[in-house]
Each structure stands twice: as structure tokens, then as C-alpha cells.
Amino acid sequence: MSGRAVSPGGALLRTSRMFSIPKPLPEPPSTNLHIGDHKSATMTRPYPQHQSITSPLASREKGDWGLKRPFPLKSTMATSTPYIRIKQVDTVENVTNFASAADHSLSLEKFQELRVAMSVPFNPDKKSHSASTRSELWHKSVFEEDMDFTEFKGGRGDDRRWKFQGPWLARMTEGEFVEYLNKKVRPKRAHFRALLKQKLADDITTSQNKVALDEGREAPPKVEVRDITEAQFTDYLRALRNDRVTLYALVSKFLDLAPLGQPVGIIHAFWADRDSVAPDSPYGKSGPPPSHPSAGISYLRTNAFMENHPVYGPQGKRAPALARVVYPKTGPMPPKLGVGGFVADAPSGDNEFNPRYGSRMSVNKGVLNGITHLDTTTFGGAKAYVEASTATVDPSGKVVLRLREADPEAQVIARESRGLTEIYNDGPTKSYVPSEQSRQQSTRVSDEARLNRVADEVLGESSRFDKP
Amino acid sequence: MNVQSAAVRHGRRALSSPLPRAALRQLSTDLKTTTATATTSNGQSQAWPSPQAAAAPPKIVSSAKKKQKIVEEVIMTLGANSSQEHHGVAWTKPHQKGSQTLTPAQQYAEFLRIQRNTRSLGSDVEKRYVPTEIISNPPRPEDITLELLMASQTHMGHNTSLWNPANSRYIYGVRQGIHIISLETTAAHLRRAARVVEEVAYRGGIILFVGTRKGQMEIVTKASELAGAYHLFTKWTPGAITNRDVILRMQGTRVVDHLDRELDGFDMFKGTARPLMPDLVVCLNPLENYTLLYECGLKNIPTIGVIDTNADPSWVTYTIPANDDSLRSMALVAGVLGRAGEAGQKRRLQDAARGEISWETSPELSRHMRKEVQAAVTKRKEVMGQMQSNIQGFTDEEMKLLRSQYLGEQQQEVSEDDLVNMLGQTVAAEPEASSEQAASSEWTMGVMLGSIEAQLRGVQESAAEIEKAVKGSS
Numbered sequence: 009m010s011g012r013a014v015s016p017g018g019a020l021l022r023t024s025r026m027f028s029i030p031k032p033l034p035e036p037p038s039t040n041l042h043i044g045d046h047k048s049a050t051m052t053r054p055y056p057q058h059q060s061i062t063s064p065l066a067s068r069e070k071g072d073w074g075l076k077r078p079f080p081l082k083s084t085m086a087t088s089t090p091y092i093r094i095k096q097v098d099t100v101e102n103v104t105n106f107a108s109a110a111d112h113s114l115s116l117e118k119f120q121e122l123r124v125a126m127s128v129p130f131n132p133d134k135k136s137h138s139a140s141t142r143s144e145l146w147h148k149s150v151f152e153e154d155m156d157f158t159e160f161k162g163g164r165g166d167d168r169r170w171k172f173q174g175p176w177l178a179r180m181t182e183g184e185f186v187e188y189l190n191k192k193v194r195p196k197r198a199h200f201r202a203l204l205k206q207k208l209a210d211d212i213t214t215s216q217n218k219v220a221l222d223e224g225r226e227a228p229p230k231v232e233v234r235d236i237t238e239a240q241f242t243d244y245l246r247a248l249r250n251d252r253v254t255l256y257a258l259v260s261k262f263l264d265l266a267p268l269g270q271p272v273g274i275i276h277a278f279w280a281d282r283d284s285v286a287p288d289s290p291y292g293k294s295g296p297p298p299s300h301p302s303a304g305i306s307y308l309r310t311n312a313f314m315e316n317h318p319v320y321g322p323q324g325k326r327a328p329a330l331a332r333v334v335y336p337k338t339g340p341m342p343p344k345l346g347v348g349g350f351v352a353d354a355p356s357g358d359n360e361f362n363p364r365y366g367s368r369m370s371v372n373k374g375v376l377n378g379i380t381h382l383d384t385t386t387f388g389g390a391k392a393y394v395e396a397s398t399a400t401v402d403p404s405g406k407v408v409l410r411l412r413e414a415d416p417e418a419q420v421i422a423r424e425s426r427g428l429t430e431i432y433n434d435g436p437t438k439s440y441v442p443s444e445q446s447r448q449q450s451t452r453v454s455d456e457a458r459l460n461r462v463a464d465e466v467l468g469e470s471s472r473f474d475k476p
Numbered sequence: 477m478n479v480q481s482a483a484v485r486h487g488r489r490a491l492s493s494p495l496p497r498a499a500l501r502q503l504s505t506d507l508k509t510t511t512a513t514a515t516t517s518n519g520q521s522q523a524w525p526s527p528q529a530a531a532a533p534p535k536i537v538s539s540a541k542k543k544q545k546i547v548e549e550v551i552m553t554l555g556a557n558s559s560q561e562h563h564g565v566a567w568t569k570p571h572q573k574g575s576q577t578l579t580p581a582q583q584y585a586e587f588l589r590i591q592r593n594t595r596s597l598g599s600d601v602e603k604r605y606v607p608t609e610i611i612s613n614p615p616r617p618e619d620i621t622l623e624l625l626m627a628s629q630t631h632m633g634h635n636t637s638l639w640n641p642a643n644s645r646y647i648y649g650v651r652q653g654i655h656i657i658s659l660e661t662t663a664a665h666l667r668r669a670a671r672v673v674e675e676v677a678y679r680g681g682i683i684l685f686v687g688t689r690k691g692q693m694e695i696v697t698k699a700s701e702l703a704g705a706y707h708l709f710t711k712w713t714p715g716a717i718t719n720r721d722v723i724l725r726m727q728g729t730r731v732v733d734h735l736d737r738e739l740d741g742f743d744m745f746k747g748t749a750r751p752l753m754p755d756l757v758v759c760l761n762p763l764e765n766y767t768l769l770y771e772c773g774l775k776n777i778p779t780i781g782v783i784d785t786n787a788d789p790s791w792v793t794y795t796i797p798a799n800d801d802s803l804r805s806m807a808l809v810a811g812v813l814g815r816a817g818e819a820g821q822k823r824r825l826q827d828a829a830r831g832e833i834s835w836e837t838s839p840e841l842s843r844h845m846r847k848e849v850q851a852a853v854t855k856r857k858e859v860m861g862q863m864q865s866n867i868q869g870f871t872d873e874e875m876k877l878l879r880s881q882y883l884g885e886q887q888q889e890v891s892e893d894d895l896v897n898m899l900g901q902t903v904a905a906e907p908e909a910s911s912e913q914a915a916s917s918e919w920t921m922g923v924m925l926g927s928i929e930a931q932l933r934g935v936q937e938s939a940a941e942i943e944k945a946v947k948g949s950s
Contacts, residue, residue: 017622017631017659018648024626027651066607070803076632076654077801078691097652098635102801 025074029094033057036405052111055303055405058093060109076104089114116305118348119399122329124409125308126150127398128290128301147398147410149309150301155290160264167267167289169296176266176295179403193263200262205233207258208244212236266296295403303401311398317421319432328393328414328422333378337363343379345411347396352409354379355394359413393419610804611698614811616819617670622659625666628808630798631657633785643785646797655785657797665796666809669780670816672794673756676778677703677820680835681755684708685810686768689761691803692810696760699810703817706754717753717771724751731841734828745844753777758813760806762787782809863899863932896931 014022021027036054063073068090071078076098084090089110096105127147150156150170158171175188212231220227248255260267267289291297314322334351335344343354343361354361363375377383378390393414400408414422423429570579578586605627615624625631633639633647633655648658676683683705687696693709700707716723729749731742757772759765762781769791772779781792784800799805824834837845860882881898 015658015660017626017663020622020626020659021631021648021651021656026632029652070607072607072802072804074629075802076629076634076799078803094652096635097632098638098654100635100637102634102638 026097029059029061032095052115054407056093056109056112058095058109060091060093060113062091079104079106083108115349119305119350119407122348122396123308123311123326124306124396124399125311126302126306127400128155129294129400129402146312151307151309156300166261167292169289170291170301172266172296173264174260174266176268178268179295196262200259202233203262204244204248204258205236205241208241209233209236267292291403297401297403298405299401301401303405303407305401305407306399320421323418323421325415325418326395327425328395328418330391330422331394331411332388333376333383333390333392336382337379345392345394347394347409347411350399350407350409352396352411355411355413357413360392361413393422607804610807610811611694614698614702614807614815616815617667617674617812620663620666620812622663624808625659625662625798628805629802630662630805630808631659632799632802633657638786640786640788642789643783643787643797646783646789646795647785657785657799662796662798665794666798666812669758669794669796670812672778672780673703673758673813674816674820674823676756677705677817678824678834679755680824682706682752683756683758683817684754685758685760685814686712686765687760687806687810688712688764689800689806692760692806695803695807695810699758699814699817702811702814704821705758705814705817712765712768714767715771717768717775717777720751720753727751734833734835735825744848745841749840749844756780758810759792760810761800762791763800766791780813782806893931900931900935 033055035057061073067073068084069081071081071084073079073084073092075094079092084092087108087110089108091109091113092106093109094104094106099105125147126149128150130147148155155168155170158169160166160173174192175184177185180188209231216231217227248258259265291301297303311326314324315326316322329347331345331347331352333343333354334346337343337354342356344351345354345361346352356362358364360374360376361379363380376390376392377386383390395412395414395418397410397412399410402408420429420431424431568580570577571583573583573586610628631648633643635653636650636655639647639655643655646657646661648656648661650656673683683700683703684707685696685700685703685705686708687693688709688711696707696709699705713723729746729752731739731745733739753775754772754777757768757777757779759769759779759781762769762783763786769779769781771777773791778794779792780794780796781787781789782800783789783792783795783797785797787800789795789797796809798809827834864878
């Protein structure tokens with residue numbers, strides 16, 4: 009069952025590449041109020057808004073990018089990164105509005121070179137929860153089946169979806185919220201009441217059956233919705249008003265609202281009487297992501313693989329990436345490192361990025377140059393090797409990269425692969441065995457020499473006495 | 477080396493008495509196996525491992541002479557191969573390949589044989605799309621497909637706010653802020669235009685390809701080369717059609733026959749003919765060539781134009797709704813029309829070779845030819861009249877004969893020379909009839925053809941003789 013019948017040309021056009029260019033994403037909001045004033049028109053946006061387009065060389069040298077008109081060779085040929093983004097295929101001024109898309113294309117390339125697997129946001133609050141402590145050991149991929157779904161299955165597992173029909177109330181402005189109440193919520197009142205009545209009838213039936221079962225009687229007839237009196241229902245509503253947890257659950261399920269981060273007390277009171285452990289939404293704190301949680305930047309499921317070195321064999325640690333200190337540590341804020349075009353917090357813990365005064369452990373480990381103050385003497389800034397462990401995409405579209413301290417051995421190998429050090433011995437290896445023989449030989453040689461000297465002395469024919 | 481050391485080195489073999497034959501054979505066979513396994517590391521090889529040899533301490537040799545002697549003695553040893561055998565590089569030796577041993581030459585021959593037999597296997601990596609192909613080898617009208625049109629970007633119109641509503645029937649929809657021209661419409665209109673070009677070429681019409689945008693020079697020149705047409709890739713000189721008598725005054729024309737061979741004898745016409753107009757104009761960018769299209773409209777010259785969504789389709793006779801900005805799209809349109817013209821020209825020349833001429837002589841040229849013929853006829857008449865008035869005393873019969881010959885000549889294509897010959901014969905037969913007036917009038921005919929003059933000069937001489945005779949007699 010296909011859609012409306014279209015002409016052959018129409019069908020062809022629908023499958024064409026120009027038609028498959030997605031609509032541009034909205035302009036990313038300014039993440040920092042203070043930095044917002046310094047926003048530049050040419051800065052790299054936190055996420056790409058337009059599709060990146062390229063063209064083979066044979067066509068590109070003729071200006072043919074498959075669009076309305078040939079492109080100027082001056083800007084599209086004199087570049088080593090022939091990626092463009094099309095803002096408008098044709099403008100009123102009869103030109104194609106385009107710009108270079110090398111920034112995001114190369115960022116993507118570099119990010120994929122880091123081989124980072126995307127994981128669901130890590131919730132540091134849920135320390136007490138046993139499941140979450142277990143998942144702290146390894147990051148959970150966004151592509152796992154129990155979280156990577158969008159359809160409504162009916163059940164508590166639905167909270168772990170990343171896409172919901174209803175909005176995330178915490179992100180709405182007051183105006184949006186009022187409009188949502190008036191336009192979407194109010195018309196559904198009658199429907200919700202009918203749902204509640206059904207639920208009340210079911211609850212009464214269940215409790216009656218339970219009582220009957222306990223007393224050994226036969227189960228009474230099922231309570232229907234029509235049997236419920238108005239007074240009964242009003243009482244139920246009043247009770248529900250006070251039982252906020254149940255009400256919230258009912259309402260959010262009815263409207264399919266994105267889960268909000270619930271206070272710890274409530275969630276424990278609520279879930280204590282339930283037998284099944286409620287899987288909590290990983291997006292409760294920050295809100296559901298606007299796209300798939302991987303944001304399409306990486307499709308790796310895991311980073312649990314070993315890298316193979318051509319000479320040294322399988323490596324326990326992955327090849328580290330060189331990071332630049334872009335912002336020194338300021339107060340409690342960790343220093344910022346730039347890795348592959350992404351700014352990330354320096355790895356926490358006792359390492360060269362975290363100066364700890366008065367600690368015994370940090371005595372032997374020096375602190376990296378640009379951590380306490382911005383390093384202005386090193387060319388290009390202070391750099392250090394780090395290992396990218398995982399990344400998430402926050403609701404504003406920013407890639408949050410998590411770094412780990414790089415293994416010293418992996419650092420040495422990385423430096424050697426860049427030709428900075430030489431640790432590989434290409435020559436024949438000599439096993440050093442401190443043997444008794446060699447020592448004996450050396451003594452014997454010296455003994456011989458001494459004997460010779462003695463003989464010389466005895467004979468009196470030493471070379472020393474030849475000359476005079 | 478003394479005897480003791482020899483005994484140490486060669487052990488039992490050096491000292492024991494000669495062995496019986498069987499034992500010797502046994503010894504020799506054993507020897508072979510041991511030499512294969514024995515390591516001859518430093519020249520002091522031991523054919524027979526003996527407990528004494530193993531126990532002997534390494535002799536420290538002090539002089540070079542002694543060393544040499546030891547080496548000599550070792551070489552003399554029958555039991556072991558003391559010297560290193562010379563081996564070439566590994567690849568120069570025969571190798572075991574499967575069950576047979578092959579020399580390098582054989583291996584190479586085998587490699588060549590396998591390569592020869594497997595060369596045709598596997599896949600060929602070919603380039604499906606070569607961008608220059610559309611200029612060097614454009615598609616024919618029957619090769620137009622919707623896919624080709626879409627790949628050539630013919631469907632991309634202009635920004636929706638730039639449109640001309642007259643093009644709404646060609647527009648399929650809006651996408652990415654631009655109008656999308658229906659591929660089917662483009663294909664149909666392009667085929668129709670190709671048909672027009674082909675027929676005009678078949679009828680021997682003059683086709684003009686116009687593309688004045690940057691990059692279209694190559695396109696229009698190639699298309700016109702294919703179609704045997706004319707091209708314009710610079711600005712159209714305004715008035716080159718309507719005011720062509722002035723603008724194209726110095727431009728020459730050619731008169732050709734049905735096989736496109738130039739004809740002689742039309743210098744008069746070439747000097748006086750008006751400059752030609754095209755019979756069909758193909759315009760790739762009507763927006764910039766409004767003047768040309770307007771002039772064509774004034775002179776009823778049919779035009780084919782590529783109409784983008786911002787162009788006015790009423791400017792041209794035959795529209796091709798397509799993207800006029802993309803060079804690839806324009807190369808496709810012009811290439812298809814060029815191929816169509818090529819087909820028309822080919823068909824015309826084929827028919828002409830069979831004798832079927834698909835075109836008619838232009839009215840100016842036929843008028844000129846008729847006029848020329850008329851002038852020749854009147855001239856001849858004049859000559860005839862002159863001669864008739866000169867020659868007195870024709871009998872009625874002779875006059876009738878002359879008249880019938882003259883009329884017959886007009887119909888039966890009797891050449892002037894024949895007529896003059898006949899006249900000359902008649903005159904020679906009646907020399908006394910000619911008078912002095914004839915001679916005087918003869919001199920006034922300056923514009924007569926040379927051959928006629930030559931013929932008539934004889935007549936004049938005979939008349940002069942007659943005159944002398946008459947004078948002499950009188």
C-alpha cells in the first residue's frame with residue numbers, strides 16, 4: 009500500500025538527492041549568557057544545522073555540484089576540504105547561498121577517529137541505587153534495545169524511551185506551558201475522567217476479589233463503570249488529589265509526558281511497594297534529547313575492544329589523543345581540554361590535570377603546564393595525551409566528551425608512532441646474562457697480564473727499558 | 477701437528493688397523509648420514525664424534541703458520557665438507573612447487589600462463605559518468621530519459637518569488653524554496669523542439685544557436701557544428717535581422733546546389749543579394765536576448781527557447797521549460813538539438829543524393845534567375861532584330877524558317893552558338909543581300925557576346941567585300 013500515485017518524474021524527484029536534503033535545524037541557543045554577547049556569525053555552531061555536501065573532483069572542476077547553477081571555482085576548488093552547506097538553492101539575487109561545511113565535516117571525521125561510543129547520560133545523583141552503581145562501571149550504549157525505542161509499549165519501561173508524545177514540562181516557558189494547558193490538556197478532561205472511572209472500577213473489583221479470596225468466598229461480580237456512583241467517584245478524586253505520586257503517574261502516562269527528574273524521597277516512597285524495580289529514565293534530569301541520543305555522531309556500540317599495534321601486538325589501552333589545554337582551572341571548575349575539536353573537562357582524579365596541594369600522591373606527579381595558569385610560552389599551548397572514554401549529547405545539542413587519563417605506556421607508543429621517540433629496537437637483541445665465566449675470564453686475562461709482567465721483570469726485557 | 481693431536485682429532489679411524497670390506501661399506505653408509513647432520517661450524521669438523529674429542533680442551537694456537545696447517549689438514553679430511561658451498565640467491569634456485577620442482581624460468585612461464593588465463597576474469601571498474609561526455613558526445617533526442625534530465629539539473633527552477641506565473645503549467649511543485657519544473661514536460665518539449673530542429677535542417681533552413689552566458693560558448697559551438705548551423709556566443713548585435721541591410725552589408729552569401737556544393741556564375745546575385753535571416757533561432761538564455769527574439773518575432777522567424785521559471789514563455793515560439801543556469805542542463809538541451817539537426821542534415825543529403833530535393837530555391841534567387849534568363853532572351857531578341865533588319869531580301873519561306881528556329885530555340889534549348897552558326901550560314905548564302913547599314917549597326921553592338929561577335933565579323937567582312945564589289949561595279 010503505497011501513497012498517492014505520482015507521475016514517473018515525480019517518483020524520480022522524490023528519490024533525488026536534492027529532495028533528500030533535510031530541513032535545516034534551528035539556530036542553536038546561546039548556551040552561556042555571558043558569552044552570548046560575543047557570538048560571531050562565522051563561529052562553529054554546537055551542532056550542524058545543514059547537511060554537508062561534496063562533489064567528485066571531475067564534476068567539481070566544472071563547478072557542477074548537482075544544484076541550480078555552477079559554483080564559483082575560486083572558492084570551491086581552492087580548498088582541500090570541498091564540503092559546502094547550502095543555505096538556499098536559489099535566492100532573490102539569483103545566486104546560490106552556500107558556505108563551507110568543512111568545520112563540522114572535519115569535526116565529525118576527527119570524532120570518529122577518536123572511536124568514542126555514545127552512552128546514555130550518566131546520573132551522578134543515583135549513588136544509592138544498586139543498578140546505577142553497577143552501570144557506573146561501564147557506560148551504557150545508547151543503542152541498547154531496552155532504551156533505544158520510541159514506540160509506546162505500555163508499561164514502566166516506557167519511561168526509558170528517548171522520545172515522547174507530550175512535552176518535557178521543565179523546559180517549557182510559562183507562556184508555552186499555559187498554551188499547552190489550554191490547547192492540549194483541557195480538551196482531554198472528559199477522556200481522562202472516563203479513564204479514572206475505569207481505573208476506579210478496576211481497583212474496586214481487585215480489592216473485592218482479594219477480600220473474597222481471603223475469606224474463602226466466591227469472587228463477587230465485576231464492578232462496571234456504570235455501577236460507580238458520582239459520590240464514589242468524587243471521593244476517589246479527592247483521595248487522588250492527595251496521593252500525588254499516583255496522580256502524577258496517571259497524568260504523565262495519559263499525556264505521555266517526558267519524565268521529570270523526581271525527588272529521591274518521592275520515588276522511593278512510590279516504588280517501595282512495587283515488586284518490580286522501576287527503571288528510571290536517563291533523561292529525567294536534563295530532559296529528553298531533541299534527536300536520537302547518539303545524534304548520529306557515532307554509531308559504535310561499545311569501546312570494549314583492543315587495538316592492535318603492528319609491532320607490539322594487541323594493546324591493553326587504546327591509543328590516546330593529544331589534547332590541548334584551552335582553559336586553565338578556575339576555582340572548583342576543572343580545566344578545559346580541547347580534543348579533536350571538542351572541548352571537554354579534564355579527567356578527574358589524581359592526575360597531572362588536577363593539582364592537589366598537600367597530597368602525598370601528587371608529589372611525584374608533576375602538574376601539567378597550562379593547568380594552573382594559561383600557558384602562553386609553549387607554542388600552540390600546553391598539550392597532553394588523554395583517552396576519550398565516552399560521550400553524550402546534551403539537550404542543547406552539545407557533545408559532552410568524557411576523558412580519561414592516558415596510560416603512560418600507550419602515551420609512549422603514541423609518541424613513537426608520531427616519530428617523537430624511539431623505543432623499538434630494530435637491531436639484534438642481546439640477552440644479558442651475568443655469567444660466572446666472563447668474570448673468571450677477565451680475572452684470568454688480568455692474571456696472564458700480571459704473569460707476563462712478572463716474566464718481563466724477571467727477564468729484564470721490558471719495552472720500558474728498551475729505549476734508555 | 478704431531479701424532480698425538482691427530483689421534484685426538486681423528487680418533488679411532490686414524491689409529492686403528494684397516495677394516496674389512498663389509499665394515500668399510502658400513503662405515504661409508506654411516507658416513508653419509510653423519511655428514512648430513514654434522515655441523516661444520518668452524519672448520520674443525522669431526523666426522524666421528526668421539527669421547528676424546530669432546531673432552532679435549534681447545535688448543536690455543538699462537539702462530540699463523542700453525543693455523544694454516546690445521547686448516548690444510550682439515551681440508552684433507554675426507555669425512556666432512558669443510559668448505560662452504562657457494563649458493564646463489566634463493567630465488568635463482570629451483571623450488572618445489574606442489575609435486576614438481578620448477579626453475580625460475582619455468583615458474584615465470586607458469587605465472588605468465590596463469591595471468592593470461594585469468595586476465596578476463598573479475599570485474600571491470602568503469603566510470604559511468606564522465607562530465608565531458610555531454611559536450612563531446614551529446615545524447616540523441618531518442619536518448620532523453622527523465623533520469624538524464626534530472627541528473628542534468630533541468631528540473632531546478634528559480635526562487636519561488638522570482639517566478640513568472642505564465643510558467644505555472646510547467647511547474648511540478650516547490651522544494652527547497654525553488655520551483656521544480658516537471659521532468660515530463662521538459663522531456664516532451666525538448667523532443668518537440670528536437671523535431672522542429674530536425675525538420676528545419678531537413679528543409680535546408682538556416683539555424684542559429686544562441687547562448688550568450690558565460691560558459692555557453694563551448695555548448696553552442698559544438699551544437700551548431702553538429703547541426704551544420706550557426707552560433708552566437710557574444711552579444712547579439714541589435715538590428716542584425718531588422719536592419720540587416722546596413723549591419724550585414726559586407727557579409728557575403730553563398731549559392732549552393734542540392735548537395736551543398738557552391739555554384740559559380742552567381743557573382744551578380746551575391747553582390748546584390750540582401751543579407752540572410754535565420755530560419756530558426758535556438759536561444760539558450762532568452763532573458764538576455766530579448767532583442768533577438770523580438771526581431772525574430774517581427775520577421776516571423778520561429779524561435780526555440782529554454783524557459784526557466786522566471787522567463788516569459790511568450791517570447792519564443794517553442795518553449796523548453798528547463799533550468800537555464802546550469803551548464804550541464806544547457807549542454808544537454810543544446811546537445812540534443814544539435815544531434816537532431818545533425819540527423820536532419822544527414823537525411824537531407826541522403827535524399828538529395830537520390831535526387832529528392834527537400835527544399836525550394838528562395839524567391840529572391842529564383843527571381844534573380846528568371847530575370848537573368850529574361851535578360852539573356854531579350855538580348856538575343858535584340859541581336860536577332862538587328863540581324864533581321866540588316867539582312868534584306870529574305871524570302872517569306874526563309875523568314876518563316878528563321879522564326880520557327882527562333883521559337884524552337886526558345887523551347888528546345890538550342891544554344892546561341894548554334895543559332896549564330898545557322899545565321900552565319902544564312903548570311904553567307906545571301907552575301908549580296910546585306911547592305912552598308914548592317915555594317916554600321918554592327919559596330920554599335922558592344923555588349924554582344926564574344927562568340928556572336930566572332931561569328932558576325934565574318935559576316936561583316938563578306939558584306940564589305942560585297943560593298944566593294946558594288947562600289948566597283950557602280
